[in-house]
Structures are given as structure tokens and as C-alpha cells.
Amino acid sequence: QITLKESGPTLLKPTQTLTLTCAFSGFSLTTSGEGVGWIRQPPGKALEWLALVYWNDDKHYSPSLHNRLTITKDPSNTRVVLTMTNMDPVDTATYFCTHNIRSTWAWFDPWGQGTLVTVSS
């Protein structure tokens, strides 16, 4: 059974850097094809994809946010870290991490419970 759980700060001030950790079990990021993605959802709004990292360290970022995002695999291969620089109140959202198996038209399953990050001065 695959499970994922997000952790990180709940409150940030504008211009600060967000660091989120996704701890997962039930699969290994050393196995060919495996990946972890980050997706966020502002309160009352739609899902927005942020980033993906695969077992081979191939990384993909949202075109609109790529200059602020970094996704990395923890050396333990049981965690994935997402950093987002220069946080703004519009970045207030629930941030989800999710499992992904690489394919041309891959899907996300399952998802973590999400963590709400609020950006406010």
C-alpha cells in the first residue's frame, strides 16, 4: 500500500522560502518508473501542478513557476523535498504530494493528505 504524507511550515511571511517534505512508503524512488509530484490548491480554487521528480532524477516544473521551484530526492530515497522561493500571499494553498509512475500520459495516485500553507505578514 502506497502512502504519502506532507510536512512543513503552516505559516510563512512574504518573501520567505517554503520547504516542504513528502515522506512516502510502499514504493521506492530507486525503482525504474517511479515518481513523486507536488500539486497545490488555493482555498476554494482548482488544482495546480507544480513539479515532478522521477527515479532517475529527471525533473519537471510548471512553466509559470519553474524559476521559484526546486524538487529534490532525499538521499534516503524515502522523501522528496520541494522548495519555493519568494513566497507571496497568493501562494497560500494546500500543498499535496502524490505518487506517479512515468508514462506518456501518467496519472497521480494516491495523494497525500495535504498541508495548508498560509503566507501572511
Add this chain to the structure above:
Amino acid sequence: SSELRQPPSVSVSPGQTASITCSGDNLGEKFVSWYQQKPGQSPVLVMYQDKKRPSGIPDRFSGSNSGTTATLTISGTQSMDEADFYCQTWDSNFVLFGGGTKLTVL
């Protein structure tokens, strides 16, 4: 850039069929996934590769995709199906999500 368009809301009576659409350029040439999100919960995959149901998803959920529109169909809709639904596909190496559709069962 590409985008996926969904109606903001769809209403259906219990026991009837609900159809939720997702439109995009040449969408029929891509595979689409669908997610159901109930209030306060994480999204759950309910359809992938247009019409494949993950284990545990009731067979009243079905999917199709042709031309520029993908459709998630819920037959014999139940009150428990009330939720937000999101479609998802890819554009090159980028993930696209639709704006979401709120399904109301009334």
C-alpha cells in the same frame, strides 16, 4: 499554452446520469485522467487513460474521449458522488489540470 476547460457546475437528480466534460485542443489525441475531491479531502483517482477505472471505483463511473472533449459519466448517480471533479492530461512534459466541476446531486 494549452488549457483544459470544464463547466463550473453540473447538477443531477439521484439515480440519473451525470456527464462532466473537459475540453482542450486535440484532447482526443491524448489520454485523460479524472479525480474526485470531496470537501476537506484529498483528490482520488477515478479514471485514467480515458476509460480505465482504478480498483475500488464503482462501475457506474465511465469515461470517454474524442475530438476535443473528454467526458466522465456517472450512471445512477448517488448522493455520495457529490464532489468536485478535475480532469488532467499532459502537454509535452507539463501536467495540465482542468478548472474543476462541482457536481451537485439534488
